[in-house]
Amino acid sequence: MDTAEDEKFMRLAIALAESNITSLAGGPFGAVIVKDGQIVAQSGNQVLTLKDPTAHAEISAIRQACENLGSFDLTGCTIYTSCEPCPMCLGAIYWAHIDKVYYGNTRTDAAAAGFDDEHIYKELEKPIPGRVLNMNHLLREEAIRAFTLWGKTDEKQNY
Amino acid sequence: MDTAEDEKFMRLAIALAESNITSLAGGPFGAVIVKDGQIVAQSGNQVLTLKDPTAHAEISAIRQACENLGSFDLTGCTIYTSCEPCPMCLGAIYWAHIDKVYYGNTRTDAAAAGFDDEHIYKELEKPIPGRVLNMNHLLREEAIRAFTLWGKTDEKQNY
Numbered sequence: 001m002d003t004a005e006d007e008k009f010m011r012l013a014i015a016l017a018e019s020n021i022t023s024l025a026g027g028p029f030g031a032v033i034v035k036d037g038q039i040v041a042q043s044g045n046q047v048l049t050l051k052d053p054t055a056h057a058e059i060s061a062i063r064q065a066c067e068n069l070g071s072f073d074l075t076g077c078t079i080y081t082s083c084e085p086c087p088m089c090l091g092a093i094y095w096a097h098i099d100k101v102y103y104g105n106t107r108t109d110a111a112a113a114g115f116d117d118e119h120i121y122k123e124l125e126k127p128i129p130g131r132v133l134n135m136n137h138l139l140r141e142e143a144i145r146a147f148t149l150w151g152k153t154d155e156k157q158n159y
Numbered sequence: 160m161d162t163a164e165d166e167k168f169m170r171l172a173i174a175l176a177e178s179n180i181t182s183l184a185g186g187p188f189g190a191v192i193v194k195d196g197q198i199v200a201q202s203g204n205q206v207l208t209l210k211d212p213t214a215h216a217e218i219s220a221i222r223q224a225c226e227n228l229g230s231f232d233l234t235g236c237t238i239y240t241s242c243e244p245c246p247m248c249l250g251a252i253y254w255a256h257i258d259k260v261y262y263g264n265t266r267t268d269a270a271a272a273g274f275d276d277e278h279i280y281k282e283l284e285k286p287i288p289g290r291v292l293n294m295n296h297l298l299r300e301e302a303i304r305a306f307t308l309w310g311k312t313d314e315k316q317n318y
Contacts, residue, residue, distance in 0.1 A: 002295065002297055007297065007298060010297050010301075010302075011298070011301065014298065014301055014304070014305060017302070017305040018304065018305045018308060020305075021305065021309055021315075024314070024315070024316070026318070028305035028306060029305075030305075047231055047254075047318045048231070048316055048318060050231075051225055051229060051230055051231045052226075052231060053225065053231045053232070053233075053254040053255040053256075053318065054213070054218055054221060054222060054251045059213055062213060063211055063213060066210055066211050066212065067210070067211075070210060071210055072206055072207070072209075072210045072211060073212070074212075082302050082305060083302065086254075087246045087247070087249070087250035087283055088246070088247050088249075088250025088251050088253075088254060090246070090247075090283060091245055091246035091247025091250060091279055091283075092212065092213045092247050093292070094247075094275065094278075094279045094282065095206075095212040095215075095245075095275070095279075096212040096213075097212075099293065100292075100293045100294075100295070101294040101295065102294075102295050102296075102297045103295070103296060103297070104297060104298050104299050104301065104302025104303075105299060105302045105303055105305075105306060106299070109299075109302075109303060109306055110306075112306070113306040113309055113310060114310075114317070116253065116254070119253075120250055120254075123253065124249060124250075124280070124283060124284075125283075125284055133252070133253065133259075133260060134258065134259045134260065135259075135260040135261075136161065136259070136260065136262070137261075137262060137263075137265070138161055138165060138166065138169050138239075138261045138262070138263060139166060139170070139263050140263050140265070140268075142169075142170065142173055142263065143169075143173050143176070143242065143263025143268075144263075144264055144268060145173070145177065146173060146176040146177045146179075146180065146187035146188075146189075146241060147187060147268055147269070147271070147272040149177060149180050149187065150180055150186070150187040150272055151272060151273075153180055155183070156180075156183070157183070157207055158273070159185070159186070159207065159212065
């Protein structure tokens with residue numbers, strides 16, 4: 001059940017997206033992360049100002065929230081994002097263990113506005129040899145050693 | 160056609176993965192980015208030391224390469240990664256316009272070693288209502304304004 005609180009945080013994410021259009025910091029996207037009713041991070045897309053293709057609104061907000069909370073684990077947090085997350089950002093949401101996502105625009109809306117989200121979703125669904133991206137398997141027999149060693153390490157920390 | 164150069168860069172990525180096991184900086188993953196035969200970035204996974212769930216080896220290397228090259232666009236670059244990229248990192252590779260990927264371990268190897276890559280790939284393939292992650296559509300009619308405004312803006316820069 002969406003509440004007036006949820007709408008308030010989504011409207012802030014939308015306002016961040018709109019303010020990016022005049023600031024030219026990046027694309028028209030914004031995200032807000034909330035824990036226990038308090039905002040722990042908020043960001044617009046910063047790809048252009050930071051010259052960082054990973055600085056989407058959600059990634060920037062996740063990094064900021066982790067810094068503010070002193071943890072790589074955002075369990076108990078909700079993210080409000082002005083658009084359905086792209087595969088990069090959705091992956092980050094899983095790795096951060098965020099519990100709940102609210103989104104405004106869809107990936108189809110993003111595609112219509114000229115962004116690659118839908119294209120990337122389709123690429124990821126294809127088997128590796130069928131993708132536009134050139135991907136090659138190399139030296140697996142040497143690479144697997146790292147996982148074997150990891151498996152034998154007692155003091156490792158899961159994330 | 161893989162060359163001795165390709166194997167050299169992949170072995171460096173694997174060495175970065177292995178050194179992470181003793182340093183405990185993060186999981187056993189490493190990545191190297193090369194442009195015109197020169198290394199422009201190299202990183203292990205840094206999730207634990209940076210307390211940043213997005214600091215996978217590939218994302219960290221992409222951010223470093225963009226800083227070193229002064230651009231959000233890595234067209235002409237190849238990434239060598241000790242493991243098939245997870246959806247977050249593969250998404251970042253598309254956004255960065257990296258041309259070519261070499262990977263050592265597979266997502267199945269990563270799953271066997273206890274990492275969520277395969278789980279996240281499967282989640283992304285599901286329709287939103289069928290996912291484990293709680294995702295909700297909210298205020299689309301207000302969110303779409305940002306894309307409408309973006310479409311009317313002349314000075315926008317694509318990324």
